[in-house]
Amino acid sequence: MSSSLVLADKVPPALAEKLANDYQLYFYTKSSPEEIQAISEQTEIIVASGESTVNAEMISRFPNLKLIAVFGVGYDGIDVATATSKNIQVTNTPDILTDDVADLGFALILNASRRINAAQRFIEQGNWASGSFPLASKVTGKRLGIVGYGRIGQAVADRARGFSMPVACFSRHPVTDQDVKWYGDLTELAHNSDILVVCVSANPQTRGLINKQVLTALGPKGILINISRGSVVDEAALVDAITRGEIGGAGLDVFAAEPSVPEALLNRPEVVLTPHIASGTHETRADMAKLVIDNITAFQNGQPLLTPVTPKA
Structure with a gap:
């Protein structure tokens, strides 16, 4: 079980702070290529937001990636097709927002x-x-x-x-x-x-x-x-x-x-x-963060994911 997570761009600081209580965090856009290379083999989880970009190139850098956990209901910046082809699961946070x-x-x-x-x-x-x-x-x-x-x-x-x-x-x-x-x-x-x-x-x-x-x-x-x-x-x-x-x-x-x-x-x-604030309330953002963490925990424990994204046909 990996104790480190890679965070994509635009992950809210409040979520990062919660994750930092239990995981070693690596910020993809702030880490050097050498730092990313050093953790590439051990990385199983990427955490992203609904506005993040996790494309095929990024996915290819982590050969043992197994989960992309998205903080948001939308996941249009996530290359779900590539993830699915590599048996990588994707979750989001529907209903809450x-x-x-x-x-x-x-x-x-x-x-x-x-x-x-x-x-x-x-x-x-x-x-x-x-x-x-x-x-x-x-x-x-x-x-x-x-x-x-x-x-x-x-x-x-x-x-x-x-x-x-x-x-x-x-x-x-x-x-x-x-x-x-x-x-x-x-x-x-x-x-x-x-x-x-x-x-x-x-x-x-x-x-x-x-x-x-x-x-x-x-x-x-x-x-x-x-x-x-x-x-x-x-x-x-x-x-x-x-x-x-x-x-x-x-x-x-x-x-x-x-x-x-x-x-x-x-x-x-x-x-x-308005500046993209539709889900921007204290209560909802806290619930979204909890669901991201609960999905990660379920994955780490070998349990079914709570809100898996179903690939579009």
């Missing part, structure tokens, strides 16, 4: 629709004394379209019911929820939505899924919310649609080249921006 991500998604819906951030700036800039803040858009009763109807998409739908919002979705397979209308065509969903929330997993098939055609269908009063990954949205098309007034607004927690954010999206009243 579902509520937080859905909560933030709905916060962005409310904020972008009611322009709460812009209203705060209106006060801070001393404009209230000169007149009233411009009217915004109602949320209750608006048509909500959800792109990707997995755990997070379903949780967003649950919250929408409290606002009397008709819910429809686009997903790979028809849904069984009787009060959710399924569309097999994303553009058609966008055309029939007032607010479009992106919850789909990031992978090569979903890269640029939200393109100019979808944004045009959403229309000049439509609002786009992205709590998925920046790669799912054609960011150039989104910037163009925003600046031309071809959609009504956006609430974005993720971006194509984080931490870079297109300058054209800054300081716009119809745009709400």
